Amino acid sequence: MGPVRLAAVVGLALLAAACASGGGSGDSGPRRDRNLITGEELTQTGELTTLFDAIRRLRPTWLRGRGNLSAKVFIDGVELGGTGVLRDYRVDEVRECRFVPAADATMRFGTGYGGGVIQVFRK
Numbered sequence: 477m478g479p480v481r482l483a484a485v486v487g488l489a490l491l492a493a494a495c496a497s498g499g500g501s502g503d504s505g506p507r508r509d510r511n512l513i514t515g516e517e518l519t520q521t522g523e524l525t526t527l528f529d530a531i532r533r534l535r536p537t538w539l540r541g542r543g544n545l546s547a548k549v550f551i552d553g554v555e556l557g558g559t560g561v562l563r564d565y566r567v568d569e570v571r572e573c574r575f576v577p578a579a580d581a582t583m584r585f586g587t588g589y590g591g592g593v594i595q596v597f598r599k
Contacts, residue, residue, distance in 0.1 A: 510535065513573040515599070527570055527596065528562035538575045538594055545591035547575070552598055559594065571597045 508517075513534055521530045531538055539559050541547060549561050574595040581589035 511575045511577070515571045518567045518570055518573075521567060525566055525568075526563050527565040527567055527573070528559065530567050531562060531573065531594070535575065538592070541591040542578060543590075545578075547592045547594045548581075548589055549594045549596065551596045562594070562596075565596065565598075569598050571599045573597070 513531065517534060518527075518530050521533060524530045524533060528539075538547060546558050549556050549559060551561070551565070574597075576584065576589075576593040576595060578590050578592045581593040585593065
């Protein structure tokens with residue numbers, strides 16, 4: 477086999493290997509949206525009863541904030557304050573939670589949302 481033909485075969489083999497890998501994470505389960513927690517996910521938290529504790533386990537970055545700014549919480553479209561209000565809601569009351577990052581929150585809701593927004597939708 478000549479050098480040109482060998483290079484072509486090796487190139488095709490590398491291309492086929494790259495395509496076959498798909499760049500996935502290696503797990504075969506469904507891909508989770510890092511900005512969404514479904515009611516199903518919440519019910520799988522077991523002994524955790526408050527929404528704050530469930531979010532702390534499932535998506536802890538939502539509670540960390542940026543610098544000294546923490547996320548604001550909206551329950552069914554009404555702004556209720558900081559993340560502490562999440563302790564007042566039980567996991568079994570919630571249909572889903574969404575995190576809106578700071579840049580998107582500022583575009584949607586205006587200034588004052590530098591820590592992002594946690595939207596909670598009850599059943």
